[in-house]
Amino acid sequence: MKYVTTSALALTIAAGAASAGGIERSNNDYGFLFSENDRLQLSFSHVMPEVSGTYTAALTAAGGGEDDTGNMANDYTNYGFAYKNNFTEKLTFGLYVNNPYGAGAEYTQGIYSGLTADWDSDQIALVGKYRVTDRVSVFAGTRYVESDAQITIPDLLVRSAVGRNAQGLGAQAQALGAEAAALGAQAQAAGAAGDAALAQELGAQAAALGAEAQTLGARAQTLGGAAQNFGTSMEFNASGDRVGDWGAILGVAYEIPDIALRVALSWQSEIEHNFSTSETIPGLGIDADNGETKVTMPQTVALDVQSGIAPGTLVFGQVKWVEWSKWEVRTPEYEGATGGAVTGFDNDRVTWTLGIGRQFTEDMSGFAQVKYEAQNGDEVSRLSPRDGFVSFGVGGQYKMDNMTLRGGVEYAWVGEAEDGSGTKFDDNSALGFGVSLTVDF
Secondary structure, three states: OOOOOOOOOOOOOOOOOOOOOOOEOOOOOHHHHHOOOOEEEEEEEEEEEEOOEEOOHHHHHHOOOOOEOOOOEOOEEEEEEEEEEEOOOOEEEEEEEEOOEEEEEEOOOHHHOOOEEEEEEEEEEEEEEEEOOOOEEEEEEEEEEEEEEEEEEOHHHHHHHHHHHHHHHHHHHHHHHHHHHHHHHHHHHHHHOOOHHHHHHHHHHHHHHHHHHHHHHHHHHHHHHHHHOOOOOOOEEEEEEEEEEEEEEEEEEEEEHHHOEEEEEEEEOOEEEEEEEEEEEHHHOEEEEEEEEEEEEOOEEEEEEEEEEEOOEEEEEEEEEEOHHHOEEOOHHHHHHHOOOOEEOOOOEEEEEEEEEEEOOOOEEEEEEEEEEOOOOOEEOOOOOOOOEEEEEEEEEEEEOOEEEEEEEEEEEEOOEEEOOOOEEOOEEEEEEEEEEEEEO
């Protein structure tokens, strides 16, 4: 009994469109390790997202009457390379090179105009698989990811964030001042009652709180004054120099070859980047080039399942969890000025994939797949303004001697979302296509 063999096409609609949340753009396909022959694969994909939003009335007025953000998501292209070698009957090695993460945001209309962000990553992964029995395999390895990032936040957005931070610091200063005054009154009462030790202790506490209140108050005045001074620019620019770090890969798989059944559980550890960061905000006199920004690239757990259901027919699926709640960009100068992070994600993401493959002839087969990621009502980042998605993809492959050419297309309906300022992003989509060439040895 013969079954078509395939895996999810190297066609992933990515960050801001239809990836496993966050800024993911491609994956390591560990099913590649289970092919019979030594194998080399080259892949290419291109994604064209359409993501735009509608400003609130207040933001529309502040932005000169423009109520639409325009398409803020740039097209992008991914390249991939994979090589697999059966070192012995039981031991297999695999090498992957691809672009695991990425983001390209550029606002050109309304109050967000000038907000841009770019994140670029490259990955190389080396994985070894050992066949314990005819049905059980384990695999493990390491991956090295290099990343760099740049962001620009326009004057009005930074000015607003700095002003809100000044108000918050001012409120804290007032609260501390009131607490210091209350402690001072208690100290006086203790002194009048003849308890000198208690009076001294309370007086010291009151003095410390008073000094802290003065410091916060002075900081609030400085930030508030800068936010109101329209004679100097408050535009924020930052860049993180390219940095590379290591992570781990572990997995286990169970197979019944007679029916093309394979269940594989894989884990990729988190990777912590420590960027050397440059930041500027002219209106605050900030021009720093020696900052450090830690960003955690999330760990992932994926369960992949495939099984033959009839001669020439295979079903496949995946459930993938990614810990995007740990990904946050919090540069030191921006946090000091605004009290917050540049960008980040509130929650983890779970993405579901279900597909079917069908062999039409000895040389030709095709497949279709559906992906789903639930909406969870997050307040989204302006740099990735979507909440969940549904996508549908179709593709096919053609074998020529020891070569296989595969191609496909996928369309995603992007979930509507709202950012922290009330801008609503809806009726958005993404279209992507991909091709790959596989050579067996």
